Amino acid sequence: MVGQLMRAIALLALYVSNVAANEVTISADIANREKCSGMYGRDSWGGTVDPFIQTIFVKQDVEGDDDPIVSFVIFEWKDEEYVGLQTNPESPTREYICSNSSIIQKHCKEDQLGQFIIHPDAEEKSFGTIRTTAIHLKNPGPAIKYDIRRTGYYCVGTLGYSADKYKAVVEFRNSYGELPAAQIPKLPFYGGLTIFYAVIGAFWAFLYVQHRHDILPVQNYITAIIVFLIIEMLMTWGFYDYQNRHGSNVWAKVLMVIVAVLNAGRNSFSFFLLLIVCLGYGVVKHTLGKVMLIVRGLAAAHFIFGVIYAVASLTITPDKAGPLVLLVILPLAATLTAFYVWTLNALNLTMKDLLARKQSVKAMMYKKLWWCILASIIVIFAFFFFNSFTFAGHSDPDFVPDHWQSRWFILDGWLNLVYLVDLAFVAYLWRPTANNRRFAMSDELAQDDEGFEVASFGGSVDNDDDEEAAAGGGRRRSGDYTPNRPAAADRGVSPLPRAQTTTATSTATRDAPRGGEPRQSLDGETIFAVGEDGDKWSDDDDDDDDDGAVRASGERERLTGKGGD
Numbered sequence: 001m002v003g004q005l006m007r008a009i010a011l012l013a014l015y016v017s018n019v020a021a022n023e024v025t026i027s028a029d030i031a032n033r034e035k036c037s038g039m040y041g042r043d044s045w046g047g048t049v050d051p052f053i054q055t056i057f058v059k060q061d062v063e064g065d066d067d068p069i070v071s072f073v074i075f076e077w078k079d080e081e082y083v084g085l086q087t088n089p090e091s092p093t094r095e096y097i098c099s100n101s102s103i104i105q106k107h108c109k110e111d112q113l114g115q116f117i118i119h120p121d122a123e124e125k126s127f128g129t130i131r132t133t134a135i136h137l138k139n140p141g142p143a144i145k146y147d148i149r150r151t152g153y154y155c156v157g158t159l160g161y162s163a164d165k166y167k168a169v170v171e172f173r174n175s176y177g178e179l180p181a182a183q184i185p186k187l188p189f190y191g192g193l194t195i196f197y198a199v200i201g202a203f204w205a206f207l208y209v210q211h212r213h214d215i216l217p218v219q220n221y222i223t224a225i226i227v228f229l230i231i232e233m234l235m236t237w238g239f240y241d242y243q244n245r246h247g248s249n250v251w252a253k254v255l256m257v258i259v260a261v262l263n264a265g266r267n268s269f270s271f272f273l274l275l276i277v278c279l280g281y282g283v284v285k286h287t288l289g290k291v292m293l294i295v296r297g298l299a300a301a302h303f304i305f306g307v308i309y310a311v312a313s314l315t316i317t318p319d320k321a322g323p324l325v326l327l328v329i330l331p332l333a334a335t336l337t338a339f340y341v342w343t344l345n346a347l348n349l350t351m352k353d354l355l356a357r358k359q360s361v362k363a364m365m366y367k368k369l370w371w372c373i374l375a376s377i378i379v380i381f382a383f384f385f386f387n388s389f390t391f392a393g394h395s396d397p398d399f400v401p402d403h404w405q406s407r408w409f410i411l412d413g414w415l416n417l418v419y420l421v422d423l424a425f426v427a428y429l430w431r432p433t434a435n436n437r438r439f440a441m442s443d444e445l446a447q448d449d450e451g452f453e454v455a456s457f458g459g460s461v462d463n464d465d466d467e468e469a470a471a472g473g474g475r476r477r478s479g480d481y482t483p484n485r486p487a488a489a490d491r492g493v494s495p496l497p498r499a500q501t502t503t504a505t506s507t508a509t510r511d512a513p514r515g516g517e518p519r520q521s522l523d524g525e526t527i528f529a530v531g532e533d534g535d536k537w538s539d540d541d542d543d544d545d546d547d548g549a550v551r552a553s554g555e556r557e558r559l560t561g562k563g564g565d
Contacts, residue, residue: 022037022171022172022173022174022178022179022180022247022248023169023170023171023172024037024169024170024172025167025168025169025170026055026156026158026166026167026168026169026170027165027166027167027168028160028163028164028165028166033157033158033159034155034156034157034158035155035156035170036077036153036154036155036156036400036401037153037154037172037180037181037182038151038152038153038154038180038181038182038404038405039051039053039148039151039152039153039154039172039174039181040148040151040174040175040176040181040184041148041149041150041151041175042175044151045174045175045176045184046175046176047174047175047176047177048175049173049175050147050148050175051147051148051173051174051175052145052146052147052148052173053074053145053146053148053154053156053170053171053172053173054143054144054145054146054170054171054173055072055074055143055144055146055156055168055169055170055171056140056143056144056168056169057070057135057137057140057166057167057168058137058140058166058167058168058169059137059138059139059140060137060138060163060165060166062137062138066138067136067137067138067162068136068137068138068160068162068163068164068166069114069134069135069136069137069160069161069162069163070114070134070135070137070158070159070160070161070163070166070168071096071097071114071115071116071132071134071135071158071159071160071161072115072116072132072133072134072135072144072156072157072158073115073116073130073131073132073156073157073158074130074131074132074144074146074154074155074156074157075126075128075130075131075154075155075157076126076127076128076152076153076154076155077152077153077154077155077398077401078126078127078128078152078153078401079122079126079127079128079130080155081119082118082119082121082122082125082126082130083096083116083117083118083119083130083157084096084116084117084119085107085117085119087105087107095107095117096116096117096159097114097115097116097117097159097161098112098113098114098115098116098117099113099161100113102117112134113134114134114161114162115132115133115134116132116157116159118130118132127152128149128150128152128154129146129149131144131146134161135166135168137163137166148174153400153401153404154172156170176244177244177245178243178244178245178246178247178248179240179243179244181404181405182404182405182407182408183240183408184244185405185408185409185413186240186408186412186413187237187240187241187244189413189416190233190236190237190240191237193233193237193416193420194230194233194234194237196420197226197229197230197233197420198230200226200423200424200427201226201227201230204222204223204226204427204431204432205223207431207432207433208223208432210432211432211433211434214432214433214434214435215432216282216283216430217281217282218276218277218281218282218283218430219282219430219431219432221272221273221276222273222426222427222430224269225269225270225273225423226423226427228265228266228269229266229423231262232259232262232263232265232266235255235258235259235262236259236262236263238255239252239255239256239258239259242255243255257310257311260307260310260311261307261310263306263310264303264306264307264309264310265303265306267302267303267306268299268300268302268303268306269299270419270423271299271302271336271339271343272295272296272298272299273426274339274343274426275295275298275339275342275343275346276288276292276295277369277426277430278343278344278346278347278350278366278369279291279295279346279350280346280350280353282430283362283365283430284350284353284354284362298335298338298339298342301331301335302332302335302336302339305328305331305332305335306332308328308331308332309328309329309332312328344373347366347369347370347373350366351363351366351367351370354366365429368425368429369426369429372422372425372426373422376418376421376422379418380415380418383410383414387410
């Protein structure tokens with residue numbers, strides 16, 4: 001009874017220590033016989049303690065004279081070739097454990113029974129110290145401490161010599177704290193990202209306050225995502241800092257879940273913002289109407305599926321994942337695909353619409369956004385192929401030991417940098433300015449002169465001169481200017497309606513008030529409306545109807561920019 005109580009206390013202590021620091025459990029299972037981790041020397045990251053690896057075996061209650069033994073070894077991965085002995089040069093197999101037969105063959109000594117066999121040249125040629133011992137589970141003794149002198153990838157290996165079951169806890173303690181060595185670069189990385197986003201937010205806030213009376217709705221969304229990103233990066237940095245100080249305890253796991261939820265929110269918010277920008281919200285369209293509700297629904301669905309995926313990835317290990325995991329992945333993949341397809345299609349349609357309406361300035365904004373997205377896709381695919389070649393050798397035993405220091409950046413770091421650049425670029429393009437609303441609510445005047453010639457206006461003005469001359473009963477002053485008019489067949493192309501020469505039309509023209517409706521195009525739309533007097537092009541409002549030729553000449557001068565000489 002007392003033995004079972006002591007065993008329970010030992011297991012409880014094992015569990016508590018396992019969640020309070022960077023510790024792992026070793027057991028007789030094949031998958032758990034060996035545990036490895038990167039370790040930094042004290043000079044690499046500093047700290048208050050010397051780094052070490054400490055192993056504690058759980059004592060077993062043994063009846064009689066039985067004394068189960070576990071073979072134990074600690075080594076740096078580069079020294080793996082010195083662990084074990086190749087007894088037959090023609091055979092690649094090695095003899096790892098010092099047994100009675102090994103002692104007889106003089107591969108090891110009697111006092112090394114139950115230990116790992118170490119190559120005789122290991123002490124001179126090894127990268128670090130190789131330590132091995134035989135653990136007697138009946139009385140395992142004090143904790144085994146291995147000091148780390150230099151940065152490397154260290155492994156703790158066990159093998160049951162005469163024990164079928166055993167359990168131990170291994171603590172990889174770096175000098176800087178409890179965070180695993182492979183993740184310690186994330187601490188300054190996310191701290192730096194927090195500062196960068198805070199700087200972007202400061203510049204954005206300055207422009208926002210400066211032009212607060214001229215803010216577009218889409219700029220409010222950009223403000224929200226910048227604030228959200230500052231909070232998310234700060235929480236992510238806080239999670240790694242807390243884990244480095246206190247280990248992987250319950251509160252660290254709570255923070256990890258919060259960070260996962262924030263990451264899902266960041267992804268959904270980003271896709272939502274990019275889609276409404278590509279739809280032209282705020283710059284091309286003042287409102288999206290019912291489309292906005294659909295976009296918000298898609299973003300909400302993507303967020304929900306993202307949270308489910310994050311929770312599942314934290315609670316389900318890859319070896320336990322079954323076909324039901326597709327129910328988590330497929331909905332998230334569907335919403336992600338919908339965002340991609342809709343965003344690219346909306347961007348192309350918006351650019352075509354702006355080019356068709358000859359809105360070159362706005363079209364240039366969206367063209368720059370298109371180049372930004374294209375560059376991001378190229379970078380992502382380039383890293384994808386690079387990672388594919390890199391991880392193609394993941395089955396190689398040397399893959400993790402060779403890449404443990406940089407693997408965090410390949411899997412996570414560079415994506416955050418691409419996202420930072422994209423957000424900064426979008427924020428720069430859609431930054432608050434003094435003419436936000438004027439730019440968004442106005443259309444640029446088309447600069448296309450196709451089918452729109454000064455000669456055409458000259459012909460139309462001359463026809464108006466004919467009408468006024470006819471309305472005056474054919475009377476013309478001796479000093480009136482009489483232009484050379486082309487024949488009807490040679491009349492230039494004009495967007496104005498051709499003048500009618502019938503008496504009824506001339507009379508109507510004479511009797512119509514000169515301050516009436518503006519001159520109409522063929523489609524019934526106003527082409528020109530200069531000043532407040534509709535189609536009154538001349539400033540001589542007090543002239544009589546008989547000076548039409550002079551007024552026509554003035555119009556020609558204003559159109560051509562030449563004098564009347």
